[in-house]
Amino acid sequence: MSPALAVSVLPASVAGLALGGLGALYALVTSIRVSRARGGPSRRTLLRRKLPRHALDGLPTVEQMRAELTLAVTEPVLPEDAVFPTRPERAVGQALSGVLARCAKPDPEALDEVSVRELYLFRQVLTAEPGEAGRLAQLFRRPELVLDVRQEIEAIAATREVFDRKHDAYLATQALWQQQMRGAEPGSLPAALRALSAPDPDLWHYVVGQGDLTDPDQRAAITWCLQEESCDRATVALYFYRVARDGVLDRALRQRDMETIRLVEAVIRRWNDRCRRRQEIALPAARGEAALSEALTRVAEATGRKRVADPHGAFLGFDGRPARPREFWNLTTGRLTAAPRLTDFVDLPVPAEAGPLAAPRRDD
Secondary structure, rough: OHHHHHHHHHHHHHHHHHHOOHHHHHHHHOOOEEEEEEEOOEOOOOOOOOOOOOOOOOOHHHOOOOOOHHHOOOOOHHHHHOOOOHHHHHHHHHHHHHHHHHHOOHHHOOOOHHHHOOOOHHHHHOOOHHHHHHHHHHHOOHHHHHHHHHHHHHHHHHHHHOOOHHHHHHHHHHHHHHHHHHHOOOOOHHHHHHHHOOOOOOHHHHHHOOOOOOHHHHHHHHHHHHHHOOOOHHHHHHHHHHHHEEEEHHHHHHOOOOHHHHHHHHHHHHHHHHOOOOOOEEEOOOOOHHHHHHHHHHHHHHOOOOOOOOOOOOOEOOOOOOOOOOEEEEOOOOEOOOOOOOOOOOOOOOHHHOOOOOOOOOOO
């Protein structure tokens, strides 16, 4: 069956899901078959005909299950749903609605007790912890399809989680901008970074890549960024590149700046211990590995300290997304030079200025 024909035979709600990232739901709902119990009416079923003994023990009452399902399928549409990535709660509700549509039922109130239990168990597979979800999936006629739907829900949740982190960074920056407009400024770049209520790894990347390593405030800000758990591995690698390119260790030796030497060594140790796990930002491969290695040897010889191992793989480059612009920060003063724009933080399917969620315009 062609994709177009497949969608044409689906109820509208299910077709929307199939096109919107829940393609496994189409396979699931079309697998529902009519089952006729001996002497009883025919009905559509998701579960296996013969279930293990006590498989359904511990379920809530039918009234409780029906109420929970009703809440799930009537998940409210929020203003941002037209623009932001799908919320996992809404995706679960749409998946349940797809099954209801296949069974020609308008809502959970129209289901009999057996169907309520089936739909409730389907919802549990989509929302339970992995081990429990796997166990419950075995109760279904097509466990692999049920788990496929769960996997797609998980992908939707992961996409939304990343989006929410970036959106939180935008809101934190916007709040700092509004505070600045009221005349209440942090006073320095390190203080401004600490004042953000949510982490902004792209800002950490900008500070580490563009900050003046000879300026006390900016150097302190770079140090702070490198110590943040949200600091991207590409950002740390960028720091190593700058240390090698700018001769940071040799300058520190000449100035007897042991603080800088200890910082570089500490960052390398954390890198080699793989304390940094987040890696989203792209960084091209760069020269500098040999220069940094030679500088570390000179530090060990000049100070009598144990030589720190080279940072493994730091100059090989990283795949990922481009770092987002943060040029609206003045690193010298620690002030924002313009209001942040939502599109500087997240990708939106429509222009941010299209509706009530529009970000403040930046003054030209």
